[in-house]
Amino acid sequence: MIELRTAGEIDEMQAAGDFVASTLQALKARAAVGVSLLELDAFAHDLIRKRGAESCYLDYTPSFGSGPFGYVLCTSVNDAVLHGKPRPYRLENGDLLSLDFATNVNGWVADSAISMVVGDARAEDLELIALTERALDAGIAAAVVGNKIGDISHAIGTVAHEAGLTVNLDFGGHGVGRTMHGDPSVPNNGRPGRGFPLKPGLVIAIEPWFMRGTDELKMDPDGWTLRSADGSRTAHSEHTIAITEDGPITLTRSVR
Template sequence: MSERPSMIEYYSSAEIEAMRPAGRFVAGVLAELARTAEVGMNLLELDDLAARRIKEAGAVSCYVDYHPSFGGSPFGKVLCTSVNDAVLHGLPFDYKIKDGDLVSFDFAAEVDGWVADSALSVVVGDASEHDLHLIDTTTRALEAGIAAATVGNKLGDIGHAIATVARGDGLKVNTQFGGHGVGRTMHGDPHVPNDGRPGRGMKLKPGLVIAIEPWFLQTTDEIVYDPDGWTLRSADGSRGAHMEHTVAITEDGPIILTARD
């Protein structure tokens, strides 16, 4: 998900430290979801699991009441589950996971007033080489984007690093949805597109906290909405993968606040 409010915020070292519990919580829930998802499990069960973890932690869902301009209605769930040709904003519904399904989880929560946002893709059951390669490419693109998130670089360097990995594997890049600022709210400025020109755009400064989130489709860069007003699918039915971390830019290099063990 991404929406663009109008102000870029920078955070102190102490504030970035205060964000760590939110990052650890989001990372832990995603890791549990990836371990738990199995053939025959319903997407609604996984959403219920994430909701229980939020309640147990005294956290706050960033999704339940979320209704940006691109959403058809308030989201109403705590987790995005996008399956196969769905790649973003998947609204959980009564669907049992099948063998070989490619499932993307996107999860954001607030802990003690701070937000973290992260996503990952997994194949449940027997995985095809095509799906594993797509996930690997998306993972390497995320790593490249994070490596470019250093003080003195430009915003375009992050997008260029992501797109270079994608195009190197023959994938097209959609820039309609991408990363975004994170902090006290889930979606803030700047928008962090998954493509860019090196050395161009906003200069990266210490204290900027952003979600970097490459997502790719196997054979297209065009997306269409489901009737639910949320779920975004490939226009040609090809599968998609989505990876995301919340990253703080510091003088000592990028800190991945949602790093998973």
């Protein structure tokens, strides 16, 4: 069911957006060569406890995962793009790291993701990250009253296609509110003028994620981590936004 939020409720959601954004920035500053994915998760967990927030991931058991996720942070490295389960792996120079983080603060959820290079960066990795960020900006720009979900999807997909990339539609954006994943679905490619009409009070996560050489995924034995089927590099960017009469509000706005 698609739910619309009042202006007062959107104001209340800002606390969750601010916390998610500040946590991702703290994690970005902490990610360095030699730091393990488990250390990043533990750091995020500590920030959640100090804030009095609740993790959306810890006990999450969706149909696409294998059992409870068990951690508070998704850590995807290089060819991993989504749902990367933290592990003892220590970051190496040049690793492309994507972090996805969602928490509940005072009953409201915000969800965001960033990608970065640890240490020395390859030009093509920076370009891929920039593509997801540009697609995210395009999707947000299309999230205005009078448009439809398909207009957001088309804006994202256009950025990908102009760069010569294909787009996987197995996972994409989604409604956000009292829970992390709700209606409507926001695919990363689509036809303009199609789908649910965008109305004031709709709160959604828009999340372009691209793979350099394929649009097919494979799953790790951990039952969660999704990688590009051909081993090519990947990147992921995400913001939670609220649609209003005056334009979209990016609740996780301080993320980059």
